[in-house]
Amino acid sequence: MYNLISILFKYIFIIIIYLFIFSIIRLIYLDIKSINTITLEGNAYLKLINRRDSLPYKVKEHYSIDDEITMGRYSDNDIFIQDPFVSKRHFKIVEDEGAYYLEDLDSANGTYVNNERIEDVVKLSNGDIIRVGNIEFLFVDRG
Amino acid sequence: MFNKKVSINSPRNLLFLFEILSLFLLLVSQWNNIEKTIYYIWIGLILIIYISNYLLNKISSGDNYIFLIVTMLMSIGIIMIYRIDPNLGMKQLLWLSGGIAVFYLTYFAIKLIRGWDRWITLYIGASYFLFIMTFLLGTRKYGAINWINIGGISFQPAEITKILVIFIIASYYNKPDVFKKYRYSDYILMGIIYSFIALLFLQRDLGTALIFYGIFLFVQFIYEEKRKLILYNIGLSSIGAILGYVLFDHVKIRIQTWIDPWSFIDNKGYQITQSLFAIAEGGFFGTGLGLGHPEFIPLAYTDFIFSAICEEMGIFTGIGIIMLFLILVYRGFKIALNQNNKFYKILAIGVSLLFGIQSIIILGGVLKLLPLTGITLPFVSYGGSSILSSFIALGILQVSSEDINYEGEEVVE
Numbered sequence: 155m156y157n158l159i160s161i162l163f164k165y166i167f168i169i170i171i172y173l174f175i176f177s178i179i180r181l182i183y184l185d186i187k188s189i190n191t192i193t194l195e196g197n198a199y200l201k202l203i204n205r206r207d208s209l210p211y212k213v214k215e216h217y218s219i220d221d222e223i224t225m226g227r228y229s230d231n232d233i234f235i236q237d238p239f240v241s242k243r244h245f246k247i248v249e250d251e252g253a254y255y256l257e258d259l260d261s262a263n264g265t266y267v268n269n270e271r272i273e274d275v276v277k278l279s280n281g282d283i284i285r286v287g288n289i290e291f292l293f294v295d296r297g
Numbered sequence: 298m299f300n301k302k303v304s305i306n307s308p309r310n311l312l313f314l315f316e317i318l319s320l321f322l323l324l325v326s327q328w329n330n331i332e333k334t335i336y337y338i339w340i341g342l343i344l345i346i347y348i349s350n351y352l353l354n355k356i357s358s359g360d361n362y363i364f365l366i367v368t369m370l371m372s373i374g375i376i377m378i379y380r381i382d383p384n385l386g387m388k389q390l391l392w393l394s395g396g397i398a399v400f401y402l403t404y405f406a407i408k409l410i411r412g413w414d415r416w417i418t419l420y421i422g423a424s425y426f427l428f429i430m431t432f433l434l435g436t437r438k439y440g441a442i443n444w445i446n447i448g449g450i451s452f453q454p455a456e457i458t459k460i461l462v463i464f465i466i467a468s469y470y471n472k473p474d475v476f477k478k479y480r481y482s483d484y485i486l487m488g489i490i491y492s493f494i495a496l497l498f499l500q501r502d503l504g505t506a507l508i509f510y511g512i513f514l515f516v517q518f519i520y521e522e523k524r525k526l527i528l529y530n531i532g533l534s535s536i537g538a539i540l541g542y543v544l545f546d547h548v549k550i551r552i553q554t555w556i557d558p559w560s561f562i563d564n565k566g567y568q569i570t571q572s573l574f575a576i577a578e579g580g581f582f583g584t585g586l587g588l589g590h591p592e593f594i595p596l597a598y599t600d601f602i603f604s605a606i607c608e609e610m611g612i613f614t615g616i617g618i619i620m621l622f623l624i625l626v627y628r629g630f631k632i633a634l635n636q637n638n639k640f641y642k643i644l645a646i647g648v649s650l651l652f653g654i655q656s657i658i659i660l661g662g663v664l665k666l667l668p669l670t671g672i673t674l675p676f677v678s679y680g681g682s683s684i685l686s687s688f689i690a691l692g693i694l695q696v697s698s699e700d701i702n703y704e705g706e707e708v709v710e
Contacts, residue, residue, distance in 0.1 A: 155325070156325055156326050156328075156587070157585070157588060159322065159325050160322065160326075160585035160586050160587055160588055161585045161588070163318060163322050163585070163586065164582055164583050164584075164585045164586065164609075164610060164611060165582060166318060167315065167318070167319075167610060167614065168582065168610070168611060168613045168614055168617070170311055170314060170315045170318070171315070171369070171373070171613075171614060171617040172613070172617060173307075173311055174308050174311045174312060174315070174369055175617060175620050175621065175624070177307045177308045177311065178308050178362055178365065178366065178624060179624065181308070181362065182362065182624070182628075212637055
């Protein structure tokens with residue numbers, strides 16, 4: 155009697171273990187899939203060039219740009235970075251008829267595009283590197 | 298029935314079903330002579346596991362797979378241990394309940410107390426203290442002096458040192474600039490880790506020495522800016538390994554029995570050959586619980602539990618266990634990648650490496666892919682200190698999977 159049940163159960167146990175593994179892998183798969191779709195929204199985005207763990211504060215890998223995006227040390231900015239080199243309101247990027255313009259908001263330490271300090275407003279093109287203090291962003295426009 | 302069960306929280310229910318069925322099997326096997334306490338404890342543990350898996354989703358904003366994976370591993374382990382020796386099975390049930398309690402304690406301690414990254418000297422001091430204690434009070438078990446016996450409870454200090462080593466390495470690489478003020482600070486760190494390895498060598502605890510070395514080398518590989526240090530590390534360890542082989546007999550025996558256990562089948566190679574026989578005996582689906590002969594394998598409840606499981610529950614279960622460890626380590630690295638705080642990132646890497654290396658060493662050992670060194674399979678093997686330290690490590694991993702944002706608060710407006 156016991157032997158019969160034991161033999162039956164060994165198959166059931168194996169089936170359960172594999173169903174368990176399968177369901178966990180499926181959940182992990184769904185988890186990973188949802189992460190990828192967030193970053194692919196929008197036409198233009200800023201990509202962080204620095205290795206994220208070299209910066210001692212919270213910063214995302216990608217920031218997508220819709221109509222307007224602002225960057226600064228205050229938390230009401232779209233990109234807020236608690237770096238002492240960053241001014242409270244540092245720069246903003248505005249979209250106008252498919253083109254993107256970067257405007258420096260009188261920041262103390264300045265904004266550099268391709269290593270040139272910008273005065274006033276400058277038009278961004280795909281692949282430009284925006285630097286503020288030690289932080290570097292890559293501007294990507296897939297439009 | 299199964300279609301209904303495959304819903305969002307299905308792994309939890311599957312685990313529950315697995316445990317209930319194993320309880321039922323136990324009931325059938327003891328039909329004439331039922332011992333009640335075991336059922337109370339087992340049912341209690343099943344409920345704790347089920348509720349924990351449910352509660353953890355609410356308490357912790359972090360990863361909710363690692364605890365599930367671990368509870369599955371320990372369920373498979375406890376079934377096998379109880380089948381081999383009911384007395385040990387009882388003790389293991391208590392250890393597992395204690396382990397889950399320790400998991401929560403660690404979780405809240407790490408989360409609520411700040412400044413874990415500042416106490417590197419304390420970690421180093423505590424590690425040396427545990428080593429000295431081992432040499433003073435240690436007793437020899439299975440050829441290694443790594444047990445301390447205090448008031449009837451024996452434990453392995455090296456299990457705690459494993460966690461301390463991860464903390465030492467993480468505190469150092471969290472802020473290397475602070476330590477760079479002192480000259481040769483990186484060499485000092487290497488010296489400390491190597492002194493631990495040498496002490497473990499003297500205790501003849503080769504498996505743990507290998508774990509320490511593995512964790513150190515991999516974290517160094519990821520974070521060390523002076524790349525030549527990694528080469529020194531590899532070079533030194535190769536010299537050490539060759540010297541160990543020439544100088545120490547017990548190392549030589551391990552290698553000889555690994556290359557050819559069949560010539561020593563009546564003494565030194567007995568363990569490994571019995572392990573291979575058991576795995577071969579089981580086949581794909583195993584003999585069925587209680588119908589094999591795991592009592593022929595020496596130490597079937599600790600180091601060789603994998604062979605015992607393969608014999609009675611089949612190679613498929615064995616592959617399942619390996620897959621569970623794979624997912625666990627994968628989750629660990631994923632947690633490390635998503636963590637912003639560097640200290641917790643390195644802790645997560647260290648813990649994942651600990652689980653990964655430890656399971657590779659012992660699984661490789663019993664399958665004759667690597668020289669056999671006596672360490673436990675995390676969460677599956679019998680052993681109080683092993684279970685507790687594995688759950689401490691898991692608690693650390695659980696905290697690391699959450700968003701930790703201390704440093705941003707100090708910015709002056």
